[in-house]
Amino acid sequence: MSFILKESCGVPLMVSDTIGTAHAFTTRWGGVSGGIWESLNLGENRGDVKADVEENYRRLSAAIGTRLGFAFTRQVHRTAVRRVYESDRREPYGPTPPECDGLITDVPGLPIIIFTADCIPILLYDRVKNAVGACHAGWRGTVADIAGETVRRMAEEFGSRPQDICAAIGPGIGACCFETGPEVPEAVRSLLGGEGDAFISQGRGGREHVDLKGVNRQLLIRAGLSPKGIDVSGECTMCLHDKYWSHRYTDGARGSQASIIMVKGC
């Protein structure tokens, strides 16, 4: 299991060899935006030039081999997961999608897309039912178990068996940089009990650090995924702020990266 950097149509993308369908985690590289958004910003509401963001999406679509148009989220740090259909396909700057932090679909060729910049992106693929899921897990979504909720919705909607689902937990803030107030470790302990301690460490400044990727991996195992089927990126977006957008490093003056997955067309 590993993540590799792959360049496609001039756009460098991170992919996981655990996920057997088209997918990608974007970086800051390969786009046309300038200024604080240089260069591959995919956030529509970050203050960037609209024509540049549109060109970034055209490049992304070419790189992942699909026509322009994705099923989008409107992320609010909660746990709503929407099943989406071809009618949910939308171009950048199209109609505002309903609020949700996770998407699932079994429509071939419909890419689903979520956004992060330190939060944890999770992509899911059921190789038996040929269905996909994607969710955005900041600390609030993590402790509300959006990872497990996305798996459960795939089971309800597609009949997915958790043991058939593979997952890739992508680049996001690591325990190295995620120093928090007491509310985050408290929420992790109340969710995972004694298991939670493995993901909480003491920083040099006396404050606690939390490993959100580790917590999400544990939640996917609790939801029934095989540990062998879960790939976790070792990359921290704050440490690697030249490669990824980091909300903390930039104090919010930033673009957004995206994570995309789709069921292959026939």
Ligand SMILES: [Zn+2]
């Ligand atoms: Zn770090």
